[in-house]
Amino acid sequence: MSKPKIYIDGKEGTTGLQIYERLGKRDDVELLLIDEDKRKDTEERRKFLNAADIVFLCLPDAAAKEAVTLIENDHTRVIDASTAHRTDPDWDYGFAELSKAHRAAIAGSKRVANPGCHASGFISSVYPLVARGVVPEDFAFTCSSLTGYSGGGKKMIAEYEDAERDSRHDSERIYGLNLHHKHLPEMEYVCGLMHAPVFVPIVGDFYKGMATTVMLPGVDAHIVHDTLAEHYANQNFVTVAPTGGDENVIYANTMAGRDSLRLIVCGHEEQTIVTALFDNLGKGASGAAVQNMNIMLGLEETTGLTL
Ligand SMILES: NC(=O)C1=CN([C@@H]2O[C@H](COP(=O)(O)OP(=O)(O)OC[C@H]3O[C@@H](n4cnc5c(N)ncnc54)[C@H](OP(=O)(O)O)[C@@H]3O)[C@@H](O)[C@H]2O)C=CC1
Numbered sequence: 237m238s239k240p241k242i243y244i245d246g247k248e249g250t251t252g253l254q255i256y257e258r259l260g261k262r263d264d265v266e267l268l269l270i271d272e273d274k275r276k277d278t279e280e281r282r283k284f285l286n287a288a289d290i291v292f293l294c295l296p297d298a299a300a301k302e303a304v305t306l307i308e309n310d311h312t313r314v315i316d317a318s319t320a321h322r323t324d325p326d327w328d329y330g331f332a333e334l335s336k337a338h339r340a341a342i343a344g345s346k347r348v349a350n351p352g353c354h355a356s357g358f359i360s361s362v363y364p365l366v367a368r369g370v371v372p373e374d375f376a377f378t379c380s381s382l383t384g385y386s387g388g389g390k391k392m393i394a395e396y397e398d399a400e401r402d403s404r405h406d407s408e409r410i411y412g413l414n415l416h417h418k419h420l421p422e423m424e425y426v427c428g429l430m431h432a433p434v435f436v437p438i439v440g441d442f443y444k445g446m447a448t449t450v451m452l453p454g455v456d457a458h459i460v461h462d463t464l465a466e467h468y469a470n471q472n473f474v475t476v477a478p479t480g481g482d483e484n485v486i487y488a489n490t491m492a493g494r495d496s497l498r499l500i501v502c503g504h505e506e507q508t509i510v511t512a513l514f515d516n517l518g519k520g521a522s523g524a525a526v527q528n529m530n531i532m533l534g535l536e537e538t539t540g541l542t543l
């Protein structure tokens with residue numbers, strides 16, 4: 237049987253390169269490689285997009301939308317890493333551990349929207365709590381999310397790695413101050429919430445890694461822990477630490493270089509925080525995208541990196 241043909245549109249970008257690195261080590265898929273000087277040539281991309289069985293879109297939103305319009309056949313299946321299609325009802329949300337229905341939808345899907353990095357942290361904590369009735373869908377959620385600077389792609393990497401950079405980059409930077417971060421719609425849509433959370437993203441002077449913390453006043457930490465542990469039992473890509481966490485502090489880069497996400501539940505009977513620890517380029521982007529490809533192709537669920 238011939239191997240599935242894979243094309244990565246945006247392979248020279250941060251997310252695309254990481255997908256390429258994971259797939260380059262494998263012999264169960266065939267990578268279709270566009271000439272470097274034609275990687276932004278629409279007609280050449282059209283050929284590759286239509287020749288592939290699976291396409292990864294690792295592009296800015298507008299370019300991802302355009303790429304989908306270039307697909308002129310019923311065969312090519314798409315995994316879009318951008319924000320463009322995550323709340324589009326014609327697309328399936330690519331977070332398989334949320335429910336059996338999510339996994340089944342991905343397996344049969346022609347169009348998978350890969351989750352946003354901050355959104356992955358929030359949704360992995362909140363979806364099970366709402367779905368299982370521990371927290372109501374009209375709860376006033378608040379969330380802060382620490383991320384490494386590779387989350388901002390090539391432009392932000394260059395900004396942080398510039399020898400002449402502003403010394404303020406040495407400290408953490410709070411952004412998204414208009415409280416309309418681009419991941420809020422998918423957080424609300426996927427979890428079925430009545431309002432978006434108050435969300436405070438923070439970028440730090442480290443390359444990759446994330447710690448997304450959801451605050452739950454008035455909620456018992458033991459109930460939250462047991463609910464999440466039961467929801468994610470037997471999952472390889474999402475694990476739940478013992479109540480109180482693995483140590484008495486949390487470093488945002490704990491899961492850097494790995495492709496799974498670990499949930500840490502802390503608190504007591506009256507207050508809880510849940511922190512999702514993962515790599516923005518792992519379960520937050522490229523690792524998740526490769527996991528989705530495996531599910532779509534019925535291949536073993538390994539991404540080649542440590543989980
Ligand atoms: N970085 C991260 O942690 C995450 C990123 N994402 C999303 O993934 C997508 C890619 O992000 P990221 O890899 O960080 O971004 P980068 O800026 O690092 O890479 C984007 C790539 O797309 C290329 N590109 C831009 N326009 C076109 C076009 N019209 N045709 C072909 N190629 C084009 C760029 O070319 P050039 O090299 O010339 O600039 C670049 O190589 C974005 O939608 C982003 O929001 C999602 C989750 C996490």
Ligand SMILES: CC(=O)N[C@@H](CCC(=O)OP(=O)(O)O)C(=O)O
Pocket residue numbers: 317318319351352353354383384385386387388392418419437439
């Ligand atoms: C540090 C930083 O700027 N991070 C980006 C999120 C990266 C990501 O997940 O982007 P997509 O939604 O396109 O997938 C941000 O907060 O906008």
